Amino acid sequence: MLASVRRIVATVALRFRRRNGAQDYEPVRALLTERAREGQRIAVVLTNPSQTGVAALQSAAPQTSLTVVADRKSLAAASGARPFDLIIDACDSRQGRLRRFRAAYYLLREGGTYLVADGASELGSGRRFGRYLAAVQREAGDAAALDISSVSQAELELLRPRLGPVVADGRDLLITSHVYDALLALNEPQTNAYLAEHEDVGRVLEVHPAGPAPQPPTYSEGPRVRQPNMQRRIGTCEISLREYRDVIVDRRQLVSDGRAVFAESFRRHSAQELKNRRLMQLEGNKVRVLPEPWPDKLKHLGGTYLHLDDEFRGHFGHLLTETLSRIWAWPKALDLDPDCRVLVGATPKRPTVGEYEYQIYEAAGIPRDRIVLIDEPVSVERLISGTPLFSNPHYVMSGMKQAWDVAGDHLAAQATSSDWPERIFASRRPGSKRGCRNTTDVEALFAEFGFATIYPEDFSLGDQVAMFRAAEAVAGFGGSGIFQIALVPEARRVITVTHEAYRARNEYFIAAVRGHRLDAVTCRADNPRDFHSTFLFDAEDEAYTRALLADLR
Numbered sequence: 015m016l017a018s019v020r021r022i023v024a025t026v027a028l029r030f031r032r033r034n035g036a037q038d039y040e041p042v043r044a045l046l047t048e049r050a051r052e053g054q055r056i057a058v059v060l061t062n063p064s065q066t067g068v069a070a071l072q073s074a075a076p077q078t079s080l081t082v083v084a085d086r087k088s089l090a091a092a093s094g095a096r097p098f099d100l101i102i103d104a105c106d107s108r109q110g111r112l113r114r115f116r117a118a119y120y121l122l123r124e125g126g127t128y129l130v131a132d133g134a135s136e137l138g139s140g141r142r143f144g145r146y147l148a149a150v151q152r153e154a155g156d157a158a159a160l161d162i163s164s165v166s167q168a169e170l171e172l173l174r175p176r177l178g179p180v181v182a183d184g185r186d187l188l189i190t191s192h193v194y195d196a197l198l199a200l201n202e203p204q205t206n207a208y209l210a211e212h213e214d215v216g217r218v219l220e221v222h223p224a225g226p227a228p229q230p231p232t233y234s235e236g237p238r239v240r241q242p243n244m245q246r247r248i249g250t251c252e253i254s255l256r257e258y259r260d261v262i263v264d265r266r267q268l269v270s271d272g273r274a275v276f277a278e279s280f281r282r283h284s285a286q287e288l289k290n291r292r293l294m295q296l297e298g299n300k301v302r303v304l305p306e307p308w309p310d311k312l313k314h315l316g317g318t319y320l321h322l323d324d325e326f327r328g329h330f331g332h333l334l335t336e337t338l339s340r341i342w343a344w345p346k347a348l349d350l351d352p353d354c355r356v357l358v359g360a361t362p363k364r365p366t367v368g369e370y371e372y373q374i375y376e377a378a379g380i381p382r383d384r385i386v387l388i389d390e391p392v393s394v395e396r397l398i399s400g401t402p403l404f405s406n407p408h409y410v411m412s413g414m415k416q417a418w419d420v421a422g423d424h425l426a427a428q429a430t431s432s433d434w435p436e437r438i439f440a441s442r443r444p445g446s447k448r449g450c451r452n453t454t455d456v457e458a459l460f461a462e463f464g465f466a467t468i469y470p471e472d473f474s475l476g477d478q479v480a481m482f483r484a485a486e487a488v489a490g491f492g493g494s495g496i497f498q499i500a501l502v503p504e505a506r507r508v509i510t511v512t513h514e515a516y517r518a519r520n521e522y523f524i525a526a527v528r529g530h531r532l533d534a535v536t537c538r539a540d541n542p543r544d545f546h547s548t549f550l551f552d553a554e555d556e557a558y559t560r561a562l563l564a565d566l567r
Contacts (some may be wrong), residue, residue, distance in 0.1 A: 017050045018092075022264075024236050024543070027536075035179055036109070039067045039070050039071060041104070041131060041132075042058060042060070042071055042074075042102065042104045042131065042375075043071060043074040045102060045104070045129065045131060045186075046058075046071060046074040046075040046080075046102075046441055047074050047075075048064075049100060049127075049129070049276060050074070050075035050077075050100070051078070051080050051099075052078065052420060053077065054076040054078045054079070054099040054100060054434075055078070055079045055081075055096060055097070055098045055099050055100075056075060056078050056079065056080050056081070056098060056099060056100045056101075056102070057080075057081045057083065057089055057098045057100070057101045057102070057118070057121070058071060058080070058081070058082045058083075058101075058102045058104055059083055059084075059085060059089065059101070059105060059114055059118065060082060060083075060084060060104055060105060061084070061085050061101065061104050061105045061106045061107065061320055062084055062085075063082050063083075063084055065300055068082045069179040072111050081098075083108060085105050085114065086110075087437060088117075088300070089101075089117065089118050089121060090117070090118075090121060090198060090300040090301060091111075092326065095271070097121060097122055097123035097126065097193075097196070098121055098122055098123065098126060098128070098272075099122075099123060099126050099128070100126060100127050100129065101119075101122060101127070101128050101129070102122065102129045103115070103118075103128070103129070103130045103131065103133070104131040108133075108136075108141065108143075108358055111130060111133065111136070111143040112142045112143040112144075112146050113127065115130075115143065115146075119173075119189070119191065119193070120176075120193050120196040120301040120303070120454035121196070121198075121301060123191065123193070124192060124193055124194045124249060125178075125190065125191060125192075125461065126190075126191040126193075127188055127189070127190060127191070127393075127400050128188075128189040128190075128191065128414070129186055129187070129188055129189075130143075130186065130187040130189075131185075131186055132185050132186065133185075133186060133187035134182035134183070134184065134185050134186055134187050135183055135185075137180070137187065144477065146165065147180055149170055150170055150173050150174055150177050150178065151174075151177070155335075155410075160546035165440055168294075170519075172294060172303060174274070175192065176191070176192045176194070177189065177191075177192060178190030178191055178192045178194045180485055186252045188481065192309065194386065195290040195303055195304055195307040196301045196302075196303055197270055197272075197273065197274060197293070197301065197302045197303065197304070198273065198274045198275070198300055198301055198302075199274075199275050199279075199280070199288040199293075199300045199301070199302050200274050200276055200277055200288075201277050201280070201283050201284065201288060202250075202251065202252065202254065202273065202277045202283055202401060202413070204277070205254075205256070205276045205277040205278075206218050206221070206254055206256075206524040207276075208274055208276075209256065212271070214259070214485055215258060215259065215261065215271045216256060216257050216258035216259055216261070217256070217257055218253040218254055218256055219254075219256060219257050219346075219398075220254065220255040220346075221252060221253070221254050221255075221463060222252065222253040222254075223252060224250035224251050224252045224253070225250060225411060225412065225413075226250065226412075227247075227248040227249065227250050227409065227410070227411075227412075227526075228248065228410065228411075228412045228526040228527050229526065230245060230248065230507065230526055231522065231526045231529070231530060231532050232531040232532070232564075233245055233522065233525070233526035233531075233532050233533070233534075234532075234533045234534070235534040235536055236534075236536065236558050237535075237536070237554050237555060237558040238514050238536040238537070238538070239536065240514055240516075240517055240534075240536055242517070244522045244534070245522075248409060248410060248523065248526060249284065249408045249409035250409050250411065251284060251401060251405070251408075251409050251411070252401070253400070253401045253403070253411070254400070254401050255346055255398070255399075255400050255401075256278075256398070256399050256400075257341055257350075257396065257397070257398055257418055258271075258276075258394070258396070258397040258398075258399070259395070259396060259397075260393055260394070260395060261274060261276075261393065261394055261397055262308060262312065262391055262392070262393055262394075263290065263319075263323075263357060263388065263391070263392055263393075263394050263397060264308070264359065264388075264390075264391040264392075264498035264513035265292065265323070265359035265360055265361065265388065265389070265390075266290060266291055266292040266323070266325045266359060266361065267279055267281070267290070267321075267323040267325050267327070267359065268290065268292055268293070268391075269321060269397065269399070272308070275290075275293065275302055275410075277401070278321055278529075279293075281324065281325050281402075281405065282405060282406075283401075283402075283405065284409065285408070286407060288300070288302075290325060291325055292304065292325075292427055295472075296523070304502050308391050312391055312392055312393045313390065313392045313393070314392065314393045314394075314395070315357075315388075315392050315393070315394045315395065316395045317351070317353060317354075317355065317387070317396065318347065318350060318351035318353065318354040318355070318395070318396040318397075318398060319354065319355050319356065319357040319386065319394055319396070319397050319398070320343060320344055320347040320354055320355070320356045320357065320398045320399070321340075321396075321397050321398065321399040322340055322341070322358055323357060323358045323359045324336050324337050324358075326361070327358050327359060327360075327361055327364060328361065328371055329361075329364075329494070330370070330494045330497070330540075331493065331494025331520065332499050333371060333374055333495075334374070334418075334494070334497045334498075334500055334501075335406065335497065335500070335520055336402060336404060336405075336406075336478065338374075338401070338404075338414075338417045338418065338421060339402040339403040339404035339405075339411075339417065340380060340400050340401075340402050340403070341378045341379075341380075342352070342400055342413065342416070342417065343398060343399065343400030343415045344356075344378070344379060344380060344402065345379075346398070346400070347398040350398060351396070354384075354398065355377070355384045355386050356380055356384050356386065356472045357372060357386050357394065357397070358385060358386070358387055358388075358390065359387070359388050359389070359548075360387055360388065360389040363387065366387065367385055367387055370475055370564050372385070373425070373457060373475050374421060374425075374475070375423040376424070377420070377424035377425045377475075378417065378421045378423075378424075379420065390498075397402075400461075401470055403417070403525065405519055406519050406520050406523065407517070407518065407519040410524075410526060410527060410529060413512070414450070414500075414527050415503075415527055415528075418500045418501055418527075418528075419503060421501065422479050422483075422500075422501030422502070422503065423478045425475050425478075425479040425501065426476060426479040426480050426483060426501075427476070428474070428475070428476030429474075429476040429477050429479065429480035430474065430476065430477055431477065431480070432480070434480060434481045434484035434485065435465075435466035435468075435481075435484075435485065436464070436484075436485060436486050436487070436488045437460075437463070437464050437465040437466065437470050437485060437486065437488075437489070437566075438465060438466050438467075438481060438482070438485045438487075438488055438489070438490075439456075439457060439460040439461075439465040439466065439467050439489045439490055440469075440470055440488070440489070440490030440491065440495045440496045440498075441457055441467050441468065441469055441490065441491065441495075442469075442490075442491045442493075447493070447546040448491065448492070448493060448512065448513065448516060448545075448546055448547065448548070448549070449548045449549075450491060450511070450537075450548070450549055450550070450551055451540075451548055451549065451551075452551055455551060455556075456491075456511060456551050458561070459556060459559060459563075460489055460563070462563075463563040463566060465487070465489055468481065470498065471495075471524075471546045478498050479498060479501050482498040482499060482501065482502050483501070483503075483504075483508060485506065485507065486507070487506065487507040487508075487509070487566060488502075488506055488507070488508050488509075489508070489510070489511070490509075490510065490511070491510070491512065492510040492511065492516050492521060492534070493512070493514030493516070496508070496510060496521065497520065497521075497524065499521070499524055499525070499528065499530060500524045500527075500528065503528065503532075505528065505529040505530055505531070506511070506528075506530050506531075507530070507531050507533075507566065508521070508525060508530045508531065508533070509532075509533045509534075509535065509559075509562060509563075510532070510533075510534050510535065511535045511537070511551065511555075511559070512534065512535070512536060512537070512543055512549075513536065513537045513538065513539035513547060514536055514537070514538060514539050515539040515541065515542050515544055515545055515547050516545060517531050517541060517545070518545075521534075533562050535555055535558060535559050535562070537549045537550065537552065537555045538549055538550065538552070
């Protein structure tokens with residue numbers, strides 16, 4: 015009864031202070047006094063917390079771990095991959111309640127409570143947050159009927175089994191969490207910090223400062239220039255070697271301890287949003303959810319493994335760039351355990367390891383009998399992993415030279431011929447991604463200037479490397495069919511033909527490391543929003559290309 019009286023008094027005071035534009039902490043203090051339990055992790059979201067206000071709240075819940083954040087600040091960043099027992103939305107305004115809920119709810123443990131102070135009126139009100147909760151609770155709730163543009167049907171379906179009872183408690187709204195599978199996505203610095211706090215999970219073995227980026231290549235582009243510009247700054251990255259103990263490893267390069275999903279899981283680990291196709295990304299926060307939770311009991315792999323899996327494992331371009339960019343950790347893994355093996359995962363397109371993959375692994379110094387393929391999530395006794403030296407579109411390190419040199423020299427030694435054209439055009443067959451609708455016209459134009467049309471897949475890997483190394487000028491359609499330029503140690507003239515929606519910086523990064531001169535012919539895409547769009551090489555593109563080729567003579 016006494017607690018109820020305090021709450022009524024606090025609510026009256028809150029309304030008075032709102033009218034006078036001040037944040038009142040007494041209602042929140044009353045909530046904490048009533049609900050906080052010893053040992054709990056609690057988060058409070060306020061409009062604009064002051065130091066004195068935060069101190070007042072901490073005094074109301076002294077035996078808890080209390081986090082106070084301002085509205086629009088990242089609660090996920092403050093969670094440290096440990097779920098909260100109680101999250102209180104105590105912001106002055108109703109505006110933003112839905113946004114705050116979507117950003118914070120998945121940070122609760124299963125059975126935890128999300129409390130909206132003075133929020134009971136949301137139920138049945140017709141306001142955005144109330145409509146959202148009602149749609150989730152209805153089995154046939156339709157996102158389109160919400161009239162909230164940022165909410166998808168997939169989001170409603172994801173939340174439905176994870177939303178517990180939604181009830182009014184006096185003037186407050188209480189939502190019980192049924193979230194059982196949330197994972198906090200961590201980038202490189204966050205992963206290292208996490209391991210420092212959780213020594214039972216693993217440790218950081220080495221950290222190398224970010225060295226200088228390679229010099230930008232000599233570059234031109236036209237008749238159109240892609241945006242963002244290829245010539246923006248090449249980034250750098252601190253390089254770490256990590257060791258994990260008894261972690262979960264899943265296909266599509268996932269590595270997790272069941273609470274966080276680590277930087278190894280993300281090809282673009284420097285990105286603002288960490289994405290992986292195996293994970294469902296939630297709007298507005300850093301939490302990820304698996305479409306299906308991992309089973310309680312996993313197959314266990316004893317021994318030491320180097321993690322070289324990739325979200326697109328086996329794809330030639332990703333293998334030459336992303337996978338080889340982590341090969342630097344192999345000798346270090348062998349120093350730790352001479353019996354170390356390499357772990358990769360099956361994908362729907364590539365359920366087995368292809369022969370050309372084995373050849374590239376062997377060229378990089380990894381025997382094929384050390385490659386272990388998983389087709390299900392497993393727990394691994396000891397996992398070694400290294401930060402990639404190549405991460406499109408963010409950065410590339412000059413150390414990529416060594417990996418490309420070793421693999422390239424090994425493959426070139428297997429070539430069956432030494433008689434190769436001085437100029438080659440790496441073409442693409444009809445039906446390929448990013449297909450040119452008049453490929454024969456492009457091939458004919460380059461042929462006028464002495465380029466032999468080749469299809470790289472028609473040659474062995476050794477012959478491909480030898481052919482690219484022998485050519486004084488290399489041209490081709492943009493994409494992995496021309497990535498063999500990475501295995502050419504001497505500077506070459508390289509010309510790519512692509513379209514405006516192909517914004518990958520792979521060729522640009524390779525040219526920077528190798529010193530190639532790179533000229534890009536950028537055509538109009540049939541669909542400017544589609545990375546894999548088809549395109550037409552038109553008269554304007556032809557004129558631009560002729561000028562480039564004339565410069566070769």
